[in-house]
Amino acid sequence: MTRYDVIVVGAGPAGLSAAAEAAAAGARVAVFDENAKPGGQLFKQIHKFFGAKEHKAKIRGVNIGAELLAEAEGLGVTVFLNAPVMGLYKDREVLVRHADAVRRYKGDAVVVATGASENMLTFPGWTLPGVTGAGAAQTMMNINRVKPGHRVLMLGSGNVGLVVGFQLLQAGCELAAVVDAAPRVGGYGVHAAKLARTGVPFYLSHTVVRAEGTDRVTGVVVGQVDDTWNVIPGTEKRFDVDTICIAVGLSSSTQLLKMAGCALRDDGAGWLPVCADDGETSMARVYAAGDVSGIEEASSAMIEGRIAGAAAVRKLGFVTEEALAVRMAELESALESLRGGMFAPGRRGKIPDKTDEGLPISASLLSRGYLDDAEVDQYPGVKKTAGIRPVIECTQNIPCNPCRDACPKGCIKVEGGIVSLPVYDEKAGCAGCGLCVAACSGQSIFLVDDDTGGGAAEVTIPYEFLPLPGEGERGVALSRSGAALCPAEVVGVKQSPAYDKTALVTFRVPQEFAMKARFWRKEAVV
Amino acid sequence: MRLTNHPILGEAEARREVTFTFDGRAMTGFEGEPVAAALKAAGVVVHRYTKKNRSPRGVFCAIGRCTDCVMTVNGRPNVRTCVTPLEDGMAVATQYGAGEEAK
Numbered sequence: 360m361t362r363y364d365v366i367v368v369g370a371g372p373a374g375l376s377a378a379a380e381a382a383a384a385g386a387r388v389a390v391f392d393e394n395a396k397p398g399g400q401l402f403k404q405i406h407k408f409f410g411a412k413e414h415k416a417k418i419r420g421v422n423i424g425a426e427l428l429a430e431a432e433g434l435g436v437t438v439f440l441n442a443p444v445m446g447l448y449k450d451r452e453v454l455v456r457h458a459d460a461v462r463r464y465k466g467d468a469v470v471v472a473t474g475a476s477e478n479m480l481t482f483p484g485w486t487l488p489g490v491t492g493a494g495a496a497q498t499m500m501n502i503n504r505v506k507p508g509h510r511v512l513m514l515g516s517g518n519v520g521l522v523v524g525f526q527l528l529q530a531g532c533e534l535a536a537v538v539d540a541a542p543r544v545g546g547y548g549v550h551a552a553k554l555a556r557t558g559v560p561f562y563l564s565h566t567v568v569r570a571e572g573t574d575r576v577t578g579v580v581v582g583q584v585d586d587t588w589n590v591i592p593g594t595e596k597r598f599d600v601d602t603i604c605i606a607v608g609l610s611s612s613t614q615l616l617k618m619a620g621c622a623l624r625d626d627g628a629g630w631l632p633v634c635a636d637d638g639e640t641s642m643a644r645v646y647a648a649g650d651v652s653g654i655e656e657a658s659s660a661m662i663e664g665r666i667a668g669a670a671a672v673r674k675l676g677f678v679t680e681e682a683l684a685v686r687m688a689e690l691e692s693a694l695e696s697l698r699g700g701m702f703a704p705g706r707r708g709k710i711p712d713k714t715d716e717g718l719p720i721s722a723s724l725l726s727r728g729y730l731d732d733a734e735v736d737q738y739p740g741v742k743k744t745a746g747i748r749p750v751i752e753c754t755q756n757i758p759c760n761p762c763r764d765a766c767p768k769g770c771i772k773v774e775g776g777i778v779s780l781p782v783y784d785e786k787a788g789c790a791g792c793g794l795c796v797a798a799c800s801g802q803s804i805f806l807v808d809d810d811t812g813g814g815a816a817e818v819t820i821p822y823e824f825l826p827l828p829g830e831g832e833r834g835v836a837l838s839r840s841g842a843a844l845c846p847a848e849v850v851g852v853k854q855s856p857a858y859d860k861t862a863l864v865t866f867r868v869p870q871e872f873a874m875k876a877r878f879w880r881k882e883a884v885v
Numbered sequence: 886m887r888l889t890n891h892p893i894l895g896e897a898e899a900r901r902e903v904t905f906t907f908d909g910r911a912m913t914g915f916e917g918e919p920v921a922a923a924l925k926a927a928g929v930v931v932h933r934y935t936k937k938n939r940s941p942r943g944v945f946c947a948i949g950r951c952t953d954c955v956m957t958v959n960g961r962p963n964v965r966t967c968v969t970p971l972e973d974g975m976a977v978a979t980q981y982g983a984g985e986e987a988k
């Protein structure tokens with residue numbers, strides 16, 4: 360039996376962070392993952408993350424994963440892949456199935472970071488080929504680089520459904536609709552708005568009636584639900600799709616902890632391990648970190664991993680109590696700042712009707728996925744000034760501030776905590792550099808110049824699709840809801856390493872559309 | 886169905902093309918990619934039929950958890966094709982039931 364100071368189960372963001380933290384203190388660390396590739400969910404996340412600088416905001420998940428893996432390996436962590444951990448026993452023995460044999464290891468401390476698995480939803484036809492988990496669609500397109508389908512219906516409007524929906528568009532799939540049984544969009548408004556402006560309709564208070572097809576999905580019927588979740592007759596709508604993507608939530612993968620005899624508690628949505636603040640479970644020196652201890656985000660999973668790693672090496676005597684206290688204070692404040700805002704885990708899905716600033720929360724954004732044109736002006740990121748200006752359509756309190764750090768002129772302020780709404784400081788003098796547009800994780804910043812002469816205005820949007828339009832190309836400007844507004848000529852396309860693959864497309868529209876046009880599509884004008 | 890170019894991930898890196906068979910039909914895929922990815926790229930979505938109701942199954946989780954995607958590979962039934970790397974000359978076949986009817 361091989362012994363390690365710290366054994367980590369799961370090489371996702373939580374596990375790798377725990378391993379790096381422990382190894383940095385001098386511990387001998389092994390990580391086991393059942394997957395052929397390390398990184399857990401991270402390598403499928405090709406979007407820019409929310410949070411602040413210390414949470415690696417603005418960096419795409421896939422790049423965070425690569426960085427983390429390099430850090431852990433650089434510190435001498437051994438990562439075993441294709442190595443499912445089958446059992447965790449008393450005295451922290453673990454049983455691992457390798458390709459050639461089953462082996463036993465012993466850890467002086469064990470960190471369980473097994474993540475979560477996707478919840479399923481059953482409906483007539485749910486077993487047909489073409490019905491897949493959202494994670495499976497991500498794996499297919501972002502890892503295997505094969506389109507999951509041609510035309511897809513997304514079930515679930517939480518962040519996973521919204522993000523995967525956008526990734527489907529980036530992969531060149533059509534997204535027929537986003538459907539959710541809840542009356543409100545579950546994820547961030549900025550994620551929903553990205554989809555809505557491309558023309559994807561949202562059907563809230565709707566559920567799947569059935570998937571159609573004999574050997575594979577050929578269509579789907581959805582219907583509106585009443586207060587008791589029953590489909591209201593006559594509200595059925597059919598979509599021609601070959602794929603139905605399910606994103607109805609995640610459940611913590613607590614099997615290993617349960618089997619080991621760790622105390623679990625029912626948190627209403629599922630079973631979670633009973634943990635101390637540092638992640639220690641009811642078993643001494645067995646820690647839980649990341650999604651396994653409660654579904655959150657990769658950003659929080661990484662900090663929880665570090666907290667568990669730090670606590671473990673303190674228990675094993677690698678660091679002093681004083682050093683631990685300093686580190687913990689740092690990590691805990693980083694975690695605290697991520698857990699604020701209107702979608703905070705503590706709020707349990709209760710949506711307030713006002714922002715922390717006392718502004719109304721857009722009902723349109725929650726029920727249709729986009730801001731009503733008339734609502735936009737009331738937010739602090741939107742101020743009418745002459746010349747080019749940023750228009751920041753970020754209207755919910757979410758833990759995020761890369762826009763602030765991006766602006767070299769100090770035009771954007773996020774003050775009093777990272778969940779505050781970004782404010783456009785009109786006195787700072789926007790130079791039109793576009794860095795804020797590219798940095799915004801929610802793609803909710805636009806540049807507008809209301810008067811470029813001859814009755815025209817110019818609008819700059821973030822653009823992450825192929826093919827990129829060319830200068831002089833004619834198309835149509837789309838509204839926040841994705842409706843065609845007017846002809847629009849592309850007058851600028853900017854790319855830069857500083858933009859990290861987000862292109863900036865500028866198009867010209869009649870002045871009256873300056874505050875309405877938010878997307879551009881190549882299309883003959885009708 | 887292949888994503889040769891992608892706005893964020895860029896051009897797909899060059900991989901070695903190999904040939905394999907699906908129910909006897911010759912197909913090509915990339916060495917080392919999951920068998921399920923090669924099949925998907927070729928438009929194959931039905932991986933097996935269940936024993937009880939003869940109902941079709943395809944890729945569902947794509948990470949080796951659900952066993953929906955199992956097929957008969959090189960004569961061996963119940964192979965999870967979403968986590969099995971494609972090899973040159975592999976014989977992949979639709980699985981019926983528990984694979985007892987595999988040829």
Ligand SMILES: Cc1cc2nc3c(=O)[nH]c(=O)nc-3n(C[C@H](O)[C@H](O)[C@H](O)COP(=O)(O)OP(=O)(O)OC[C@H]3O[C@@H](n4cnc5c(N)ncnc54)[C@H](O)[C@@H]3O)c2cc1C
Pocket residue numbers: 368369370371372373374391392393394397398399400401404406407408409442443444445472473474475494497518519520522523612615648649650651655656657658659660
């Ligand atoms: C579509 C989508 C979008 C997201 N967007 C964001 C975002 O913008 N920002 C953000 O911060 N977060 C985001 N997240 C969430 C984030 O990806 C997860 O919260 C995070 O990955 C959790 O990290 P983890 O390490 O706990 O678990 P995981 O990343 O799930 O890793 C767990 C690892 O454990 C391994 N494992 C499990 N059981 C065993 C076992 N018995 N033996 C061996 N190995 C095992 C698994 O193979 C896996 O590699 C998103 C998630 C999804 C699905």
Ligand code: SF4
Pocket residue numbers: 748749765766767768769770771788789790791792793794795796806
């Ligand atoms: S365009 Fe440049 S100068 Fe203007 S607000 Fe954005 S980052 Fe600041």
Ligand code: SF4
Pocket residue numbers: 549751752753759760761762763781798799800801802803804
């Ligand atoms: S505007 Fe700022 S706070 Fe809002 S999503 Fe964009 S980067 Fe984050």
Ligand code: FES
Pocket residue numbers: 943944945946947948949950951952953954955965966967968
């Ligand atoms: S698709 Fe679930 S195991 Fe392969």
